[in-house]
Amino acid sequence: MTETVERPARENAVGQPLRRKEDARLVTGRTNWTDNIVLPGMLHMAVLRSPMAHARITRVDVSPALARPGVVAAYSGADLGDANGSIPCVWPVTDDIVMPPHRCLATDEVRYVGDAVAVVIAGNRYEAADALEAIEVDYEPLPPVLEMPAALQDDSPLVHSESGTNKCYTWEFAGGDYEAAKAKADRVFTRHYVNQRLIPMAMEPRAVVANPTGPGGEITLWSATQIPHVLRLLLALVTGIPENRIRVIAPDVGGGFGSKLQLYREEVLAVVIANRLGRPLKWTESRSENAQVTHHGRDQLQEIELAVTNEGKILGLRVDLTANMGAYLHIITPGVPILGAFMFNSIYKMEGYSFSCTGVFTNTTPTDAYRGAGRPEATFAIERIMDDLAAELGVDPIELRRRNWIKHEEFPYTTISGLEYDSGNYEAATERALELLGYDELRREQQERRDRNDPVQLGIGVSTFTEMCGLAPSRLLGSLKYVAGGWEHATVRVLATGAVEVVTGSTPHGQGHVTAWSQIAADALGVDVDAVQVIHGDTGTSPYGMDTYGSRSLVVGGMAVVAAAERVVEKAKLVAAHLLEADPGDLEYKDGAFSVKGSPGSSKTIQEVAFEAFTAHNLPDGVEPTLQANSTIDPATFSYPHGTHLCAIDIDTETGMAKIRKYVCVDDIGKVVNPMIVEGQIHGGLAQGIAQALYEEVVYDAEGNLVTGSLVDYLVPAAPDLPSFVTDRTETPSTTNPLGVKGVGEAGTIASTPAVVNAVVDALRPFGVDDIRMACTPERVWRAINDAKSRGGERVAEGTVAYGGATTDSTAGGAS
């Protein structure tokens, strides 16, 4: 049939703030969390965890637990034997890295509080939890080592005695010649910062359900994970079950922030034990377990040095990191600080860069990726030192950055660490941010309040950031010794009825992929957004994928959708040309229909073509039935969003209380698919970055007990703790993908922490304060002011002094 009516021109969906398709279920409670799943005959698992940070296990006897009501089985590590697999680390950053075993259940020693020792399987979760107390374990206490500097001493207790050292690796990197740059410099400015340990605290705790009797005889694992595809592969490697006999499903997942980018012991145990018992098995993490054993993030001691001219021109940068691995390596633990290595130089031009990072084992929870993974740490250090250097030189912090940043006409620009930034306009974003903040006005007010000794002082903090995201280029990841690639896969199908299916390997957990991918596919195919269904998160229905992390979904996964949709159109064009008895080269495709150029009267819609492709009655020779195409995209480069964040903060100098008065951010993430979703990502990112600056920090006591083990003690900010945000965007399209987009998921977190701490320090500089350790709690702020006051406003020594809490040598620094 040939359509002759005029089709209304369709409006592009990309760029519209479309309301999310996901939300109808979520706001009415029709949800699919893993913990909701109930299967016939399902058993429950509970895990016995070490109460000690370091001890030798001399005996484990699970048999008393077997006598408890409802208990079906109980296992120690020894009971599981060969099935007690080891969690692999897939990022061995150096050839001589120390990678100790990381068994699902500890057998010889426990190495942090929460280390798993045994499990109970029972009829319900209460019975399983109750029976844990019956398990008998004898521990011989060993001295724990909790601080990195102590762990690196020759006489330190060893977290893994068989390794003979607590040093995991030292990774070095250089760009240009730092020593030569330093030799030319007028001054060398060194600072020591502490990037404290954080708990990701996704609101949904982890959960798994393993079903050993899937319809095809495979084992199915539902898991609250960011990475069903990677998880399937890792489960196959650890358990020996063939990959094609494992199906992993990530149903609705309640946030991840990196914490669900992991292979966890409980995932392996559930699969192994469900298989052994032949019954479905569930485990749901409590919040306390989540705080204790779901991996932590950050935790670096940072020494950073700038070699500069008297005018503040940066000649060289040296960074020396100590990064806490925790007690074991998780899948990418060693690689997290390495991701930051390329970001310390940030948006600045220089002649020499020297980087070194030493990973250290301690008797603490393992660390791994947390929103930003390495890049927030890097951005914090460089943006903190830029504000400190500006104060030292008596230059406005914005002006200091202007003297050093890459100018917009210099793009594409290859940085000192060898990355080619494709596009950016730091001037434009900064101008806009200054305007939105009312920077000059606030500086005047600040001076006025300083002059009259206002007990509430005003501080203004700056952070001009960029980041590398869209974790992809497989070759580059390979050159950094990451053992997998970073591609992403999509399939686009137009079904017989004209309904569109987009299959994506990029698995969402709150980011709104279903809506955004529908917008992209709808535009690429010229169909309605509502005609598109997005399929994800199940290795049974979306077999290929590398999943969601590193702000990669849109710039990698989204581009695979674009490419697959374009291939669908290419194929459809052959069919349409055949039906229209025209040459494919003479057809144009617009708003979902093919027509012969110059004679728009006769056309074929994509839906009509799809039906023809389905019946296959009248296809051109050599064209296969069905209308579908795949694409696997492996971008050649990272994505480089940037922006300028400014924070104005009021500090009550009598109580130490800090309150954000205004937070302005102008982000440049290139073209935008859905501005509403983008803003939401920025808001949430800001909240997490601000939380690191002001509220959150992990504290262990001297025995290695996690003091901040619940939401009572670990201060995830609530609504009254945060301001409303002033957000805006500049738009410098990326030149490395067809939509001109850049990643956004981590930007807010990466940029905001230094903006806030810079603001706090800025408020207090007249008191002689030039650093405050995060989190900048009222106590730390108050102490900083009062310690400085008691020194008569003079600095104790040149350089950094960190205040408060469990200050150790590692947290106090000095300038050279």
Place this chain on the structure above:
Amino acid sequence: MVQVSVTVDGQRRTDEVEPRLLLVHYLRERLGKVGTPVGCDTSNCGACTVHLDGKSVKSCSVLAVQADGSEITTIEGLADGEWHPMQTAFKECHALQCGYCTPGMIMAAVDLLNNNPDPSEDEIRAGLEGNLCRCTGYHNIVKAVQSAASQPASVGGVQ
């Protein structure tokens, strides 16, 4: 075992329960009301918030037996044919991302407006202090509550 009789989302139920059974586990595991999730074990997160006789409570801090004789509304029973204006406002204002905190957040916000139909931004923030969200930074949650407060009659209806 103790007997409890409750009305949940309009349905009367009588069950024998263990005295220690938490209301949230009764809802989720006995009644299949899995729309109400659990986010913590210290009554801090608010994910489990429901209405007990019209007032919002954290259902993890109430025993099932304490709810005996009560009327309970969960997120699943909030819509009365049409969505509650707060549900619409959450979607319209993009006040959710992963959605895990959303049921509790919506139930708490409805209660907040019942007590204070025209709250200031500070009052909204203070009123939601017991509900944590890790995704949104609260910015759009505040906007959603403001939006629901400003147009109670006009924002209803399924989107």
